[in-house]
Each structure stands twice: as structure tokens, then as C-alpha cells.
Amino acid sequence: MPDRTEQTAHEAHSNIGSVQDHSGSPSALHDPVLAWYAVNKRELPWREPGAGAWAVMVSEFMLQQTPVNRVLPAYQRWLERWPKPVDLAAEAPGEAVRAWDRLGYPRRALRLHAAAQAIVERHGGEVPDDHAALLALPGVGTYTAAAIASFAFGQRHAVVDTNVRRVLARSLTGVAQPSISPTAADQRLAVSALPADEPTAARWAVASMELGALICTARTPRCADCPIRSDCAWVRAGSPPYDGPPRRGQTYEGTDRQVRGRLLAVLRAASAPVPKTELDTCWPEPVQRERALDGLVADGLVEPLSRGRYRLPA
DNA sequence: CAGTCGTGGTG
DNA sequence: TCACCAAGACT
Known part of the structure; x- marks a missing residue:
């Protein structure tokens, strides 16, 4: 448990640039969230010390819109079969699609295969550590590039996924849910909440994401177990319900x-x-x-x- | 930029 | 039960 005394009177000099009025101060969140993560983080194979950038990259592709528990078995088999990018690059793309199994969105398998080939051609078979180079790979967007650079290489990037957007929406903006789709404001808010120090920023990235996955969940947040509940703008406001536009349900039958x-x-x-x-x-x-x-x-x-x-x- | 793209677990 | 949700990318 983080040993914080009750909120140390937030200074009134509040805002950073043009971002909306946050009732919370980003830096107040760092220590409690980092301490919470050190104790409560899940042991996941791609987080093991020797995992390597390729393992991180494979996990990030698979985790795009697919829950951790469903990714785990496919991830293990994938890395066992294709331990390096060059191994996958040498395969037929159809084998990637087959090994993707039922993770969903099989175009991700095709893109991961194409990314492996690009890594062999452009980067000598090693996953690049440069954010721009990562972003140029097939299937790698803003989130995944930042995630690989941060998780695998310890760099300082705003890693903004749906978990982080929700954590920041609640703790800093004070609303129940983030915007339906990622906005530039979300990105700016995440950047402003990033610790200045590089290794600390990298830990913050995983930790804040993990908080969103385990505690600050979409449906039923476990606020009683949250390390920042006393600093959370949404909790302080009385946990007001979501009042935005209705979220489009994704129908599937018959599509x-x-x-x-x-x-x-x-x-x-x-x-x-x-x-x-x-x-x-x-x-x-x-x-x-x-x-x-x-x-x-x-x-x-x-x-x-x-x-x-x-x-x-x- | 809103639409499209899988699949399965769950409150 | 069934709508909602899950570490997005691409066009």
C-alpha cells in the first residue's frame, strides 16, 4: 500500500496549456500508481525480463481488441514456432493466418507477417527501437508504436490505449467514460500526465494501463481497491454516471x-x-x-x- | 472521419 | 439473457 497522507492541498495553479480543466494533478497520481503496480501487476510472459522486443510486438498485435486470457495460448505457440521476426518472415502468410486461430480480426495476422518481413528487409531482422520506424511498420499505429518503444525499450512515450484513456478521463477530467474514439485531447492529456524521467515514464505507461485493466474497469470499477481514489476527480465529483451520447453497440449476427x-x-x-x-x-x-x-x-x-x-x- | 474488421467472455 | 466490452489500425 502506498503510504500517502491525505491529499496535500493541490495548488491552484492548475492547468497545462489548452487542455480542459482537470480537477486532478497528474503528478499526484504517479507514486501511488507505481507502488500499486509493483505489488499487483500480472505476471505475463511478454513482461518477463528476457522477453525481448519481438515478444512485446507479437503480444501487442494480438492484444489489439482481444482480451489477455484469450491471447495467452496463441501467443505461446506463436513465439515457440517463430522465435524471431525472420522465422515468421520466411513462412507463407497463410500460416500466420492459420496460427492466428480464433483471436479475431485476422488481418492482424497478415499485418504481423508483413511487419516481420519489413523488419528483415529494413532493420536486419531486429525490431527497431525508433518510434518513427515502428510506426512505419504494417499494423503498427500510434498506440502500438508507443507501446513497443516504451515496454520493450524503456522509452518515454504516451502510451494511450482504451485503459489509459479511461483512467485519465476519470482521475483527471472527472467523467465516467472517455470519449468514444481517441481524440487529440486524449493524447495531449496523456502527454501532460507523463513523468519527465524516462524510466519512470516507461513504468507509468504499463502501470496506468494495468490500473485500467484491473481496477478502473469500464463496467464496474473497483474503486475501493484503487490507489488513487482519494485523488480521483470522478470519485470526488460523486462518481457521476456517463451522460454522453449513446455508444454504438456492435452487432454481429448476420453481418x-x-x-x-x-x-x-x-x-x-x-x-x-x-x-x-x-x-x-x-x-x-x-x-x-x-x-x-x-x-x-x-x-x-x-x-x-x-x-x-x-x-x-x- | 465514420465505418469496417472477429470472437468469446461476462455483468 | 443479451448488450456490452476487450492493450486498434486502416481507409
Whole structure:
């Protein structure tokens, strides 16, 4: 437990630049969150000391929109099979899609494969430590570039994922939920909350994210166990409910995504090319079925062969 | 920039 | 039960 006395009267000189009025002071959060993390962090394979940047990168790709518990087995198998970028780069992209299993969003598998090839071609087979170089890799966006640079190389970057956006929205801005999609304001807020010192900033990045994953959760936050509850602007305001616009529910039944998922499941399970007649059994409605299959081919997830047969890309 | 892209666990 | 949610990227 962090040994903090009750809030040491926040100075009234509040604001940083143009960001909205935070009722909390970012620096007041650092020590409690870091201390909490030291005690409560999960032991995850990509966090082990010898994991390396490739392990971090693989985990980050898999964790894009997929929960930790579902990533773990696929992650283990992946690194066992492809311990270095060059190992994956030498494989057919379809093997990456197959090994991706049912993690969802299989284009991530394709992008990770392409990123491995780019790492071999541009960086001698080593995951680059430069933020701009990372950002230039397929499938690496603002978040993932910062995450790899911070987690794997200890650099100082604002690592802004949905967890961090929620933690900052509550603790600093005082609202129940962050904006629906990431905004420039979120990014600025995260930058302003970053410790100045590089190693401390790197620890803050994982720690604040972990806090969002374990305590400051979306549905039912465990405020009673939160190390910064006494400094949290949202708690101080009486934990007001979310009052913004309704969040779009993501329907799945009957969508192209469901059809794509079914088609790809058949192809993943097949060791030989699959006749289209077999794929046709995946979905009764022909127009949507064709559209889904065409989409998969266009995305490079499926390769059409002669005589109406299909397979994962070679 | 809003839409698209999988899958499964859960409150 | 069923809507909501999970370490986003890309167009």
C-alpha cells in the first residue's frame, strides 16, 4: 500500500496549456500508481525480463481488441514456432493466418507477417527501437508504436490505449467514460500526465494501463481497491454516471464479419484447397456470401485457385 | 472521419 | 439473457 497522507492541498495553479480543466494533478497520481503496480501487476510472459522486443510486438498485435486470457495460448505457440521476426518472415502468410486461430480480426495476422518481413528487409531482422520506424511498420499505429518503444525499450512515450484513456478521463477530467474514439485531447492529456524521467515514464505507461485493466474497469470499477481514489476527480465529483451520447453497440449476427469468420474457419481447418461448393455451405444467402468471399480475397486473407478452389495465401 | 474488421467472455 | 466490452489500425 502506498503510504500517502491525505491529499496535500493541490495548488491552484492548475492547468497545462489548452487542455480542459482537470480537477486532478497528474503528478499526484504517479507514486501511488507505481507502488500499486509493483505489488499487483500480472505476471505475463511478454513482461518477463528476457522477453525481448519481438515478444512485446507479437503480444501487442494480438492484444489489439482481444482480451489477455484469450491471447495467452496463441501467443505461446506463436513465439515457440517463430522465435524471431525472420522465422515468421520466411513462412507463407497463410500460416500466420492459420496460427492466428480464433483471436479475431485476422488481418492482424497478415499485418504481423508483413511487419516481420519489413523488419528483415529494413532493420536486419531486429525490431527497431525508433518510434518513427515502428510506426512505419504494417499494423503498427500510434498506440502500438508507443507501446513497443516504451515496454520493450524503456522509452518515454504516451502510451494511450482504451485503459489509459479511461483512467485519465476519470482521475483527471472527472467523467465516467472517455470519449468514444481517441481524440487529440486524449493524447495531449496523456502527454501532460507523463513523468519527465524516462524510466519512470516507461513504468507509468504499463502501470496506468494495468490500473485500467484491473481496477478502473469500464463496467464496474473497483474503486475501493484503487490507489488513487482519494485523488480521483470522478470519485470526488460523486462518481457521476456517463451522460454522453449513446455508444454504438456492435452487432454481429448476420453481418459480413460473421460470414467472413465462417469462411475463414473452414479454410483454416483445411489442409488442402477447398472447393467453393464447400464454402457455399457456410452461409445460405448467396449475395452476402459472395461479397464476403470477395472481401477476404481482396484483403489477401484468401487465395483463389483454379477450378473454383480456395486456400489460405501461400 | 465514420465505418469496417472477429470472437468469446461476462455483468 | 443479451448488450456490452476487450492493450486498434486502416481507409
